[in-house]
């Protein structure tokens with residue numbers, strides 16, 4: 001068999017993979033030097049990439065090369081050591097190779113029958129992750145496409161549990177005509193959890209929130225709120241608030257869960273904060289997380305595996321299966337573990353392989369060292385900000401996120417906000433390092449997140465130089 005370009009399938013595949021390898025190696029080699037982002041305009045990217053659907057085919061290797069050439073200005077060095085935006089990890093060699101192989105062998109990791117190897121590998125990865133983070137071995141769970149979907153898995157199980165308490169089956173019968181499923185959290189609840197609540201029919205605007213001064217929920221206020229609710233609730237805690245990296249007191253939330261007379265389900269978002277568990281000196285940050293009913297975290301952040309990868313754990317395996325189990329004759333009679341009964345999707349990517357490869361390649365000690373390096377880099381940067389006239393540290397930087405701003409004497413609040421928003425854009429356009437903006441405690445802020453396994457103190461120094469130069473030129 002030949003394909004459009006006259007090559008046999010085997011030759012076309014080998015040529016395409018060789019080209020992908022060549023282009024990938026060139027990109028990876030350029031990471032230390034290339035501008036982190038060229039911040040192209042939307043018009044520029046549309047001009048580079050938009051075209052009508054081709055009527056005829058082309059050589060796959062040439063297609064790849066063409067895409068890289070045309071897309072080049074929009075490819076960020078996000079897996080590189082100086083992308084400090086959002087909360088972004090890179091990719092370890094073992095994870096990258098595992099991910100490539102997962103594409104080549106193209107296993108459907110939804111059902112045991114479609115790939116016993118993928119399903120069993122996922123079970124092993126889930127066990128390893130529980131061991132890595134000191135979580136109860138009996139917890140059920142699944143890999144997801146990221147922390148948003150991990151939150152969805154945990155919150156779907158939570159909704160199912162509340163329904164059961166109130167006498168209905170939320171997954172089977174829906175919410176119409178049933179008593180409300182009440183959700184409580186802090187004002188700093190991550191937007192991904194809000195997206196999940198919207199998806200689940202619980203309502204983004206229906207969350208009962210209490211303040212989180214400094215980024216950590218006010219436990220006394222939460223206790224008072226819960227006292228006023230005579231019904232089962234879903235209680236969502238943050239282990240690592242995205243703007244500041246601050247943590248709720250999860251042990252105190254677990255105590256409140258235990259004390260709530262009508263019952264409560266504690267879901268914790270530990271997208272990146274869960275990794276604090278790897279450093280004994282930071283044990284206090286996540287104390288009590290092992291008492292949660294469900295937990296969401298990301299792998300494509302601090303595990304440094306390729307997008308898209310996250311994981312969810314749920315204490316009650318029956319509730320999780322009840323939430324997602326939908327039978328069908330054509331998938332009946334499985335001989336093993338079916339991941340699709342634990343997540344919203346059926347067919348899914350074999351993302352366990354990248355995680356398996358990198359966990360095997362680094363081991364517990366390797367990951368401890370990565371997390372420690374990132375936390376130390378963040379601390380060095382935070383101390384530098386603190387000591388630098390004209391800059392203000394805005395959080396206590398307990399883990400890997402440093403939130404700061406440029407200060408100028410005599411500026412009113414609005415002008416100071418404007419200056420800092422402009423500074424974020426200027427740092428991005430400068431290209432030496434990439435940071436993102438936010439609002440913290442009502443003021444515009446600049447944030448840098450340290451998750452990349454490659455970042456060194458030299459990279460921190462380059463970030464400092466970029467911040468210093470932009471701050472000096474900011475008016």
Ligand SMILES: Cc1ncc(COP(=O)(O)O)c(C=O)c1O
Nearest residue numbers: 087146147148190192242271298
């Ligand atoms: C605390 C927290 N939860 C959830 C998410 C969403 O994760 P993802 O983008 O992997 O879905 C993030 C992303 O930054 C996060 O920081």
